[in-house]
Amino acid sequence: MGKNQFKLVIFDCDGVLVDSERIVNRIFAETLTEAGFPITYAEVTQKFIGKSLKTCLEIIEESYNKPLPKNFVELCKEREIAALQQELQPVSGITEVLEQITLPKCVASNSSHRHIQLVLKLTGLLHKFDGNLYSANDVSRPKPFPDVYLYAAEQMKTNPEDCAVIEDSVPGVQAASAARMTVFGYIHHSDVSRQALRVRGFAIDGNRQDCDPLTPARLRAALFEAGAQIVFNDMRQLSQLL
Missing domain, CATH: 3.40.50.1000 (HAD superfamily/HAD-like)
Incomplete structure (x- = not known):
């Protein structure tokens, strides 16, 4: 010591x-893009590293000037868990x-x-x-x-x-x-x-x-x-x- x-x-x-960050960031970018909030993996890493999920969601809604789908967090978490279990x-x-x-x-x-x-x-x-x-x-x-x-x-x-x-x-x-x-x-x-x-x-x-x-x-x-x-x-x- x-x-x-x-x-x-x-x-x-x-x-x-x-x-876990590379896995979580990839799933986050993919799910956002599918929901009509186009963003790349690199941009997710750029904007959100070290930030809480609540802060990330607030930044997204403010940046795109529209609310996320009500089921976004649930869908993202389901995909994230599946990917984490595999990778x-x-x-x-x-x-x-x-x-x-x-x-x-x-x-x-x-x-x-x-x-x-x-x-x-x-x-x-x-x-x-x-x-x-x-x-x-x-x-x-x-x-x-x-x-x-x-x-x-x-x-x-x-x-x-x-x-x-x-x-x-x-x-x-x-x-x-x-x-x-x-x-x-x-x-x-x-x-x-x-x-x-x-x-x-x-x-x-x-x-x-x-x-x-x-x-x-x-x-x-x-x-x-x-x-x-x-x-x-x-x-x-x-x-x-x-």
């Missing part, structure tokens, strides 16, 4: 524990790392409890958190606000300053940093878009349609700018960093 004396490690879920894998190295980390652990995610439990069960990780799963649905505001991280620390009876957070998105890093926690930024995306640079000093025109993938160096800079103290790209390194 590293020299830091943390008392709790808090993991984001999608993109940190499970490699989902844990993030490379995370199973071993969770065994190595002896500190208390929990999950704090913008996703719903249903989604968190599903993806962790599908990847064999659910039992590693002893039911300590916290969702943005538990609090008033999702990431990038700090609420879910502060709630997780409170439930785990740990001071925020004693918590280490593992995050892969700018909104998530901003949330944990605002909670006064030590943030470890994890880079694993191959197609994270320019929108991930929406932090101070990295403003990008959100109306642009050219969703060029980020280089690892630019994403690293964005995560540092958002408040990460350490940025790493191999999950197997984590137990040595803590």
Whole structure:
């Protein structure tokens, strides 16, 4: 273990524990397009990475100036679950790392409890958190606000300053940093878009349609700018960093 004396490690879920974002983003783009809200996979990644479903739906309806079909969320979730059951894998190295980390652990995610439990069960990780799963649905505001991280620390009876957070998105890093926690930024995306640079000093025109993938160096800079103290790209390194 590293020299830091943390008392709790808090993991984001999608993109940190499970490699679900590419699957979910693909299904979201396909279902939106079929419903009359044409959008590409790259645009979904650009606009919505790290955001809660509620926030995503609000952005869509505002952007297209019309309401989504009443059954949209239900249909999207049905397709998402089917795809996750067929394709989902844990993030490379995370199973071993969770065994190595002896500190208390929990999950704090913008996703719903249903989604968190599903993806962790599908990847064999659910039992590693002893039911300590916290969702943005538990609090008033999702990431990038700090609420879910502060709630997780409170439930785990740990001071925020004693918590280490593992995050892969700018909104998530901003949330944990605002909670006064030590943030470890994890880079694993191959197609994270320019929108991930929406932090101070990295403003990008959100109306642009050219969703060029980020280089690892630019994403690293964005995560540092958002408040990460350490940025790493191999999950197997984590137990040595803590």
